[in-house]
Amino acid sequence: MKKTVLLTIFILTIMGCKSQNTVSLFNGKDLTGWHIDVPKMDSIPDARNPFIVRNGMLVSLGTPQGHVITDKVYRDFRLQIEYRFAGEPGNCGALVFASTPRSLYKMFPKSIEVQMMHENAGDFWCIVEDITVDNMLARRGPKEEWGITEGKKRRILNLTDDSENPVGEWNYMTIECLNSEVKVWLNGDLVNHGYNATASEGQIALQAEGSEVEFRKVALTPISTLSDSEPE
Template sequence: MKPHFFLPLLFFSFLSLQGFAQTTSLFDGKTLKGWYMDIPDLEKDSSLRIPFIVREGMLVSLGNPQGHLISEKEYENYRLEVEYRFPGKPGNCGVLVHASTPRSLYGMFPKSIEVQMMHQNAGDFWCIVEDIQVPDMEVRRGPKEDWGITEGKERRIKNLTDDSEKPLGQWNHMVIECKADNITVWLNGDLVNKGYAATAKKGQIALQAEGAEVEFRKVELTQLN
């Protein structure tokens, strides 16, 4: 056999040793397959509109009634890429990672760590009956005696930048990397948050309906080795 025939085999063996980074789209552009909704007010009144829809190839959170679109699967050690924009009036929304017990906070939010998408605050962490640490904790979270993970406590950990968001109407590219007990967030190429010692290492992923309409054109997950 000629030596060059060995090259593809050697290359494949190298890739096998390194491991493949498997990327999966969590949104197929047509349906909400792989997700389910938890909308408390919709349970009480079935005549209310459904707040998560597919429109023109985009996953859209209409904002109200408020609640969550939750992945059917749990994930651990991954990189999540989300492209989103506020098409109209800016407002509040977020991506929740390591989500588990539903309605653990204010009868609405699942136990999780939120990566904030709220206009002018994108990249903040919000602790929702889970916790995470960052450097300069008191500067970014406030007095230590106020910290907590339940109602009435200081659950917000401010991000690292003030100008990483695109102008309203333009697409933002957010990357959330969850590896062991670390969570790192980039927004439009800027490092906007990095936490460690998270109290959860795996769970579901959730998108919020929290008052403002938000369009998502990409929700992709790459499994990390």
Template sequence: MKIQLVAALSLLCAASAFAEPISLFNGKDLTGWSADVPEADGKPDTKPSFIVRDGLLVSLGKPGGHLISDKGYSDYKLVVEYRFPKDKGNCGVLVNASTPRFLYGMFPKSIEVQMESGNAGDFWCIGENIEVPDMEKRRPHQEGQTMGGGPSDARRILNLTDGSEKPLGEWNTMEIECKGDEIIVHVNGDLVNHGTKCTASSGKIALQAEGTEVEFRKVEMTSLKD
């Protein structure tokens, strides 16, 4: 009986340790991340698109590009706390990212979880694909247009809610669960999207510079592996 109890406690402790969240941003510098900014190619004097300021990870919005994690991940929950400090605008979190500059010479192959003001939680398919209920209704497309991730495909999948975002300048919490071929997104506690049959189940994580300054105070991951 003692042996069984010790074994059970050991398993419980191991499970608890395994589920500890890991911060992907250390609050000091961009260790663990690499910037991919096409406009900076061959121009070492180009101002950075991503900086650390007052303990925050900041996407300055311009020049356009991505801050990409050095490591790839699978089966996890990503929690991102962000805000637009000055102006409403555009940004996104890309998951299951792989080939850099796959689309338009800019966007890595991935599924984008949209952060654009008013549209947080939309999916954008970038070379990869994902399915949601009510696909015909929630994926704007022209007659005959393919629902895929290519340049001419219907790549946008609308979120489930309006009004989940906080007012400009306030902090939002976005939770993205990637488990196998499933992606579930919450914004400030609201379920805003849920897709299945994703064509990629692992990859890197990327944050965008897409025209507007965005501050991040948390980029934290918790493993969902059994």
């Protein structure tokens, strides 16, 4: 019995050490490690930057529309995001596997979007990348209308209703990207699962898409693809 207890403690200790690999992508002070891509700021010198730091939170003011994008490229990770619409409900999203900027509507980077829009959180949107889910016809519409560019059916419905917390309360989203597979949990519910994505690595982006959204946590944990039994 004593050996079993000691072994359990050892395993939990090792697991705890692995969990310490989690890094915060937002330092609570400024946007170090990120860059802004807002098309309107190209032509209007006094256009406001829609991404600010306020009270230790990263805030998307919603307009002008665009993205804040990590400088680094990531693959095989769990992304934890805590966000809320502090005022009116609206639209926003987290993009994974992001690459070529302004690939769609001269605005959106090539990516897979995990929707945060109120009452639609967890939907996938294909942005010049694609992904497969179960029950595709029911969740994406007629196959002949599918696509990844302008005018095509790019939205893939999530798996649940009522997983979001009320407006003003924090939502807890986890996005797991492993190889070409993406899983999304919202407030503990599995809300989407896609596979055979056409990308497996890229930058991470958050949107300014019309509504003010507060982010108090954006943290990433790398996932090792080696099992514990395999040599390093």
